[in-house]
Structure formats: C-alpha cells, structure tokens
Amino acid sequence: MPGTAAPVNLAHALSQFSEMWSQKTVASLNDYEVKLAKLKGEFVWHTHDDTDELFLVLDGRLTIRLRDGDVVLETGELFVVPRGVEHCPVAEQETAILLFEPAGTLNTGDADGPMTKAAERLDRP
Amino acid sequence: MPGTAAPVNLAHALSQFSEMWSQKTVASLNDYEVKLAKLKGEFVWHTHDDTDELFLVLDGRLTIRLRDGDVVLETGELFVVPRGVEHCPVAEQETAILLFEPAGTLNTGDADGPMTKAAERLDRP
Numbered sequence: 001m002p003g004t005a006a007p008v009n010l011a012h013a014l015s016q017f018s019e020m021w022s023q024k025t026v027a028s029l030n031d032y033e034v035k036l037a038k039l040k041g042e043f044v045w046h047t048h049d050d051t052d053e054l055f056l057v058l059d060g061r062l063t064i065r066l067r068d069g070d071v072v073l074e075t076g077e078l079f080v081v082p083r084g085v086e087h088c089p090v091a092e093q094e095t096a097i098l099l100f101e102p103a104g105t106l107n108t109g110d111a112d113g114p115m116t117k118a119a120e121r122l123d124r125p
Numbered sequence: 126m127p128g129t130a131a132p133v134n135l136a137h138a139l140s141q142f143s144e145m146w147s148q149k150t151v152a153s154l155n156d157y158e159v160k161l162a163k164l165k166g167e168f169v170w171h172t173h174d175d176t177d178e179l180f181l182v183l184d185g186r187l188t189i190r191l192r193d194g195d196v197v198l199e200t201g202e203l204f205v206v207p208r209g210v211e212h213c214p215v216a217e218q219e220t221a222i223l224l225f226e227p228a229g230t231l232n233t234g235d236a237d238g239p240m241t242k243a244a245e246r247l248d249r250p
Contacts, residue, residue, distance in 0.1 A: 006196075006204075007196055007202045007203065007204045008202060008204070009201060010202070011201055026203075027179065027203060027205050029177045029205050029226070030176055030177050030227070032157065032225075034179070034203065034225075052154045052155050054152065054159070071131075071132055072132075073132050074134075076134060076135045077134045078133045078135065078152060078159065079131075079133070080152050080153065080154050100154060100159075100225060102155070
C-alpha cells in the first residue's frame with residue numbers, strides 16, 4: 001500500500017510492543033519505510049553497503065559507535081549513517097528510536113547472525 | 126555529501142529560522158531529504174504526482190485537508206499523503222513539522238505559484 005491510511009501516533013505505536021531490537025514498520029513512503037524500535041544494550045557492528053540509514057531518538061539516548069568515534073544522540077536528535085560506514089548502536093538505558101530507510105533493509109546489514117530480524121508491520125500503529 | 130556529518134538537534138534547527146512555509150533541509154538520506162518547516166495559516170491545494178510525502182508534527186497541530194476529509198495531526202503524529210492525492214496543509218496556530226521526501230520535491234507540487242519555494246539547506250542544523 002502506498003502511503004498511510006491514518007495518522008500514526010508515535011507514542012501509541014511505541015506502547016504496542018516491548019521487545020528490544022525488533023523493528024516495527026509504521027508507515028511506508030514510496031519504497032522507503034518508517035520504523036520504530038526500542039533498544040537497550042549493545043547491538044552488533046555492521047554496515048549497510050547500499051543505503052544510508054537515519055536514526056531519530058524519540059526517547060532516551062543512543063550512542064552510535066563508529067570506527068573513528070562515537071556519535072551521541074539525545075532525545076530529539078537525528079543522525080544519518082552513510083552507506084558503507086561500519087557502526088554499532090548502543091543504548092545504556094531503554095531508548096526509543098525512529099528509523100528511516102529503504103524497505104527491506106536488514107537490521108544487521110552485512111552482519112547476519114542471531115540479532116538479524118526482518119521488520120514487522122505494526123497492525124494498529 | 127551522503128548522510129549527515131553531525132547530529133541534528135531538531136529544536137535547535139527550528140530555532141534557526143522563523144519564516145513560515147519555508148522548507149529547510151537538515152539532512153540527506155540517499156536521494157531523500159529531511160526538511161523542517163513552520164506553518165501558520167492555509168497553504169495551497171496541490172498534488173505530488175511522483176511521490177508520497179511524509180508529515181510529522183514536531184510542535185503544534187496540522188490539518189491536512191484532503192478532498193474526501195481532513196486528517197488532523199497532533200504533536201508526535203505522522204501521516205503520509207500518497208502520490209497523486211490532492212491536499213492542502215492548514216495550521217491554525219504556528220506549527221513545526223518534519224517532512225521526508227525525495228530531494229527536489231517542490232512544496233507546491235503541481236500548483237506552481239506565489240507560495241512555490243525551493244527548500245534551503247540550514248547551515249548549522
């Protein structure tokens with residue numbers, strides 16, 4: 001379905017799930033998706049060779065480790081990891097984020113493993 | 126430049142301009158852009174034939190008039206207007222929004238006129 005039939009309330013959508021590191025698709029825009037996720041702890045180092053990846057912190061604090069330094073995002077801050085740049089998201093406290101990237105982008109990029117999980121669409125975001 | 130070199134603080138970026146209906150680009154993602162705008166009053170009816178358009182309300186309330194009814198977005202709510210769907214944004218009070226769409230998407234779509242204005246990149250978002 002192109003577009004989104006109804007408004008998405010981000011706080012409500014976040015209340016619909018509790019799993020960490022599980023991406024939930026809440027809207028589509030052309031061949032891109034808006035996804036939400038909750039993070040706590042350290043993810044895996046990975047790279048997306050074919051796409052940039054946008055992180056927007058909705059609540060909490062996200063550190064994006066890069067090989068040449070950390071980027072720390074507070075609530076209300078966004079950052080785009082350029083394609084091909086290895087990164088590792090880390091959240092000391094539970095943190096809610098919005099992701100924007102092409103549909104089908106895997107959470108672990110080139111680092112297929114136990115954390116790899118396809119995004120799921122939220123039924124009633 | 127692909128991606129974004131530094132985090133973007135949305136509140137800070139919004140403090141950098143005061144014009145209404147003037148889109149400010151704060152980040153790029155592949156061939157898409159994240160833009161901010163402040164709205165007050167009624168825009169023009171228009172259509173984007175080639176792209177969906179995402180609106181996320183950061184502060185305030187946005188009504189998106191559609192030919193078959195209004196969509197009202199409160200702060201923290203997003204909506205995607207599908208391509209080809211005529212719409213008219215209206216904000217009774219000053220409202221700040223985030224837009225996500227392909228780079229080069231004109232604010233007035235097919236309705237070229239006095240409100241038409243290309244997005245400008247914020248120097249220090």
